[in-house]
Amino acid sequence: MFPINVYVQLCGLLNCISVPFSEHILLEYVDSHQEEYVQTLRDWVAVESDSSDVLKRPDCHRMMDMTAEKLRAMGGKVELVDIGVQELPNGQTVDLPKVVTAQFGSDPSKQTVCVYGHVDVQPAKLEDGWATDPYNLTDIDGNLYGRGASDNKAPVLAWIHTVEAYQDLPVNVKFIIEGMEETGSNGLDAMIMAQRDSFLSDVDYILISDCGWLSRRPALTYGTRGNCYFFAEVEGPKQDLHSGVYGGTVIEPMTDLIGILDTLISPSGKILIPGIREAVAPLSDEEWKMYQDIEFDIESYKSKIGVSQLMYNNKVDLLAHRWRYPTVTVHGIEGAFSAPGTKTVIPAKVIAKFSIRQVPNMDPAVVKKQVTDYLNSVFAKRKSPNKLKVTMVIGAKPWLADTKHPLYEAGKAAVKRVFNVEPDLIREGGTIPIAKTFEDVTGKSIIMLPIGGFDDGLHSQNEKMSRYNYIEGTKLFIAYLHEVAHLKKN
Numbered sequence: 001m002f003p004i005n006v007y008v009q010l011c012g013l014l015n016c017i018s019v020p021f022s023e024h025i026l027l028e029y030v031d032s033h034q035e036e037y038v039q040t041l042r043d044w045v046a047v048e049s050d051s052s053d054v055l056k057r058p059d060c061h062r063m064m065d066m067t068a069e070k071l072r073a074m075g076g077k078v079e080l081v082d083i084g085v086q087e088l089p090n091g092q093t094v095d096l097p098k099v100v101t102a103q104f105g106s107d108p109s110k111q112t113v114c115v116y117g118h119v120d121v122q123p124a125k126l127e128d129g130w131a132t133d134p135y136n137l138t139d140i141d142g143n144l145y146g147r148g149a150s151d152n153k154a155p156v157l158a159w160i161h162t163v164e165a166y167q168d169l170p171v172n173v174k175f176i177i178e179g180m181e182e183t184g185s186n187g188l189d190a191m192i193m194a195q196r197d198s199f200l201s202d203v204d205y206i207l208i209s210d211c212g213w214l215s216r217r218p219a220l221t222y223g224t225r226g227n228c229y230f231f232a233e234v235e236g237p238k239q240d241l242h243s244g245v246y247g248g249t250v251i252e253p254m255t256d257l258i259g260i261l262d263t264l265i266s267p268s269g270k271i272l273i274p275g276i277r278e279a280v281a282p283l284s285d286e287e288w289k290m291y292q293d294i295e296f297d298i299e300s301y302k303s304k305i306g307v308s309q310l311m312y313n314n315k316v317d318l319l320a321h322r323w324r325y326p327t328v329t330v331h332g333i334e335g336a337f338s339a340p341g342t343k344t345v346i347p348a349k350v351i352a353k354f355s356i357r358q359v360p361n362m363d364p365a366v367v368k369k370q371v372t373d374y375l376n377s378v379f380a381k382r383k384s385p386n387k388l389k390v391t392m393v394i395g396a397k398p399w400l401a402d403t404k405h406p407l408y409e410a411g412k413a414a415v416k417r418v419f420n421v422e423p424d425l426i427r428e429g430g431t432i433p434i435a436k437t438f439e440d441v442t443g444k445s446i447i448m449l450p451i452g453g454f455d456d457g458l459h460s461q462n463e464k465m466s467r468y469n470y471i472e473g474t475k476l477f478i479a480y481l482h483e484v485a486h487l488k489k490n
């Protein structure tokens with residue numbers, strides 16, 4: 001593969017850079033299979049594999065079967081690993097989607113990479129404000145709209161197509177594809193630990209493509225924030241009450257709940273929970289300089305998300321608070337009246353959902369105690385007869401890599417080869433719950449190689465993946481495996 005003596009000039013295809021001849025064949029293969037790749041993405045997006053809704057669990061199981069089937073049809077050694085059950089708040093249990101593992105090649109003289117990804121998605125409904133049916137992949141001006149298109153179905157498929165395109169893989173490739181990432185990767189930690197000395201024993205590097213670029217410039221990602229996700233439940237009367245009949249006589253659960261939520265973070269973004277800010281690793285001069293050197297336009301960021309004002313007005317503060325400082329977000333309140341119309345009710349029980357994106361050197365177990373103790377003390381001051389219960393339902397750790405690792409040099413070379421630019425080195429404000437576990441359990445290094453666009457609308461209305469990123473991203477993965485093959489084997 002990739003003989004170094006035969007070169008062709010590929011204008012348009014590779015931004016007019018010289019590339020080796022057989023690479024040209026591979027990349028042409030990708031271009032000529034473009035429609036097939038889009039159709040497979042359409043088939044995958046059509047499956048409503050929303051892991052947060054237990055009623056959609058059959059779709060999640062079907063999604064895992066489809067993934068396994070695709071990998072099996074390519075000749076992979078595939079397994080569907082049972083990772084047990086999920087306990088629901090009402091005490092019932094439901095089967096977790098099985099995890100797909102696959103192996104292509106076992107040549108001991110080659111490097112072995114393990115690609116991790118997920119095929120579950122966040123919830124989406126047309127009435128949330130989507131312009132098109134979220135489960136019918138729709139191509140508008142070269143953008144492929146659909147739930148899960150960018151997060152994470154197209155990147156997973158791009159890796160699969162990469163393996164499919166190579167007739168002779170330059171490295172051994174393993175896959176771990178799960179179906180619970182969007183709810184915190186339930187059951188995956190235990191599976192990774194159990195497979196440390198078997199499936200994972202010969203893995204040299206872990207590759208993850210579950211994030212996006214910062215701008216139109218391709219990027220390599222070296223850090224993710226963690227996520228501690230909480231439920232705060234306030235329970236009062238035994239059933240909902242008429243606010244005219246009972247209002248003014250009962251201490252309302254919603255008033256208590258809003259009151260304590262308002263003590264989590266100040267309007268200017270300062271986290272008010274004692275101990276949280278003190279744990280954060282200080283910003284080093286080197287980091288400051290890295291952020292300073294990144295091209296990032298605050299005005300276009302504002303216009304992209306449709307706001308007139310941000311928390312910070314300078315690039316370094318903005319990037320730092322997006323990537324490497326914690327934040328609190330209140331996501332919603334279960335039990336609250338939220339339908340259109342004017343129901344005059346006092347909800348009897350309300351459950352707030354909020355999460356803290358945490359960063360080095362915060363620890364989810366410590367955060368759990370800090371938040372629980374704080375909310376209990378704030379609630380106690382209200383002298384309310386209602387009952388407060390705080391639970392942490394996700395405790396995903398942050399992850400940070402060394403950008404001097406050869407994996408990143410390989411990433412830079414692959415980006416240069418396909419896009420003819422230097423990539424941005426960026427962090428990600430979101431969370432890949434399993435990343436830190438992978439690293440801790442295997443002792444192997446991870447690179448995050450995003451192909452998603454900066455404006456893909458992840459978790460939001462009108463999520464999309466551009467054809468350009470999907471197809472050129474596949475070429476990037478092809479080039480990346482070639483680069484990894486040339487790293488010194490440990």
Ligand SMILES: CC(C)C[C@H](NC(=O)CN)C(=O)O
Pocket residue numbers: 151152181182183184210211227394396429430431432433458
């Ligand atoms: C723990 C979260 C639900 C994980 C989620 N991850 C991603 O979106 C990555 N694709 C997140 O909200 O960050």
